[in-house]
Amino acid sequence: MKQHIFLILFLFLSIGLYAQGKIHGLTVIADFNDFQYKASDATIDSLLNQKSGYNKAGNVGSLNEFFKDQTDGKYDVTHTVVRIRFHKNRSYFKNSSGRNPDTNEPWDWGQAFADSVILKVKEKYPDGIPGLTRYKELSNNGIGSWLVLVPFGYSAYGVKSVIPFKSGDSYIPMNHIGLCDIGQGTETSHMTRILAHESSHAIFRFPDIGNQAGDDLSKKGNAGSFCIMGWNAGSENSPIDYCAPLLLTLKTAEVVDISADDKKKISIRSNARDTLYRFVNPKNSKEYFVIQSLNHSKWYPSYNVAGHPMDIGLAIWHVVEDSNAPMHPWFRLVAADGVDLMNDRSTKPPVATGNDNRVLLGKNVKSVNGKINPMLRWRDGTVPSLKISDISVPGAIMNFNVGY
Incomplete structure (x- = not known):
């Protein structure tokens, strides 16, 4: 009887842990010669990870609060925050020809940037970043959430880096990068809205569902501003609910x-x-x-x-x-x-x-x-x-x- 009770309790706890959906991702602050985020690492960490009551810079909650509220407490999403410095101007990554000098691959600036970010993080953290979780926690999947704070707007959803990246005792594929322009990067100007949209692409594989030019509306939905994955969605800094x-x-x-x-x-x-x-x-x-x-x-x-x-x-x-x-x-x-x-x-x-x-x-x-x-x-x-x-x-x- 005790064995049966223990087994039932174990299964119950296992189901509870699975349903809780703990995701730990990586957020990289990218500085350049002609732009540096003035907000401290601690400020960005609070923006991402504070458990309750985050209200700085016009936000109504942290990224962690957003996911917790949207999923009725079933997802706990956190990120390790690191900062890197490129000794180049931002325009370096806007070139359109030649090869990436960091990897010698044909130049695609979104891909080049993703690879260059990983190389910089590996240079600064040669032993890797511990505790990163994989998409759906499956052993053959890549990272669950990878955000890069950059002062230019480019969505590289789907871009993958094949450069091995260590987390704990294993190497984790770095894919589905989310490039996030969160504002001027001062202590009083940064937003949850863009972070919520981009990380929702990676964590849940949600699509963009705004009414964009060229959309085949017979094959997809349009949520307008009624969803964070839509169009002009959320307030100036804060996201809106999922539809x-x-x-x-x-x-x-x-x-x-x-x-x-x-x-x-x-x-x-x-x-x-x-x-x-x-x-x-x-x-x-x-x-x-x-x-x-x-x-x-x-x-x-x-x-x-x-x-x-x-x-x-x-x-x-x-x-x-x-x-x-x-x-x-x-x-x-x-x-x-x-x-x-x-x-x-x-x-x-x-x-x-x-x-x-x-x-x-x-x-x-x-x-x-x-x-x-x-x-x-x-x-x-x-x-x-x-x-x-x-x-x-x-x-x-x-x-x-x-x-x-």
């Missing part, structure tokens, strides 16, 4: 399914990260509508980084999972007036930024179903049996009826 379609992929929130036979009142806590409501297509389990409430809060600012006001109210997302890209479902935000404003590039400023009160429900539109709103229909055009009525005004709690 519900991406949050679902993490499997950190409880999913409450609404039945076609339900006739009840539902209360939703705005910006909740622990619970989402879902109505599934009875003919396709990978297609559904996800319901959440959005209100101005810690990670949902009143204005986005472009200065446009963020809409509040009940959000209904149409989602279709992609088995080949589990972290990148197709989705649409169902507009309150039934017009797909989120993908209308003609508006000035774009409604995709979330600055239009026709997007969310509860202010002017109090009831919605597929007969009166063409966006609340399945991909094949059929009308679902989902009926929502008596939607309350936006606030910390929103109420609505289903089935009436």
Whole structure:
């Protein structure tokens, strides 16, 4: 009996440790002859790792707080902070021809920079950096999060360095670098917003989901400013929440399914990260509508980084999972007036930024179903049996009826 109790306890603790999702990455501060970050290493360490109450430079929380809040406490993301110095100007890495003098490889400045960063870190730390964790903690994966603070904007998501890098007793591949321009680098000017976006690419393999020129909107989702992986997302310094379609992929929130036979009142806590409501297509389990409430809060600012006001109210997302890209479902935000404003590039400023009160429900539109709103229909055009009525005004709690 004692052995059985011990085994059950061991399995319980093992599951708990696995679910906790501890990730320890590497952040490199890169200084140049013509630019040096004035913020101390300790300041950047707090920006990344402080467990609670980080509020410097207009931020509302540290990077660690962001991941903890988004995953309902299930992920603890920290970084070792190191600083390197290139005895070159920034323009050195903007060359476009020849070979990288550090590696003698054909010149690609994003790749060249990634390799050069690793060489500089190895030079300063010949015994490596202990404690780095791999993506999903699998032994054949590369580093879970690798951020480099640089004073120029270039996203090198997917760039890998083949240069061996030691962590503990083994060598860890350095891939999925996130180059982060976090501001002027003074003690009063640095931001969590860019760090959250870039590290989410690496840690969760989240895609960019803004409405960008050349996007095939039939194959991807557009979250506008309603998600940190979107467009003009977050306030000047701080990130915004993950949108519900991406949050679902993490499997950190409880999913409450609404039945076609339900006739009840539902209360939703705005910006909740622990619970989402879902109505599934009875003919396709990978297609559904996800319901959440959005209100101005810690990670949902009143204005986005472009200065446009963020809409509040009940959000209904149409989602279709992609088995080949589990972290990148197709989705649409169902507009309150039934017009797909989120993908209308003609508006000035774009409604995709979330600055239009026709997007969310509860202010002017109090009831919605597929007969009166063409966006609340399945991909094949059929009308679902989902009926929502008596939607309350936006606030910390929103109420609505289903089935009436």
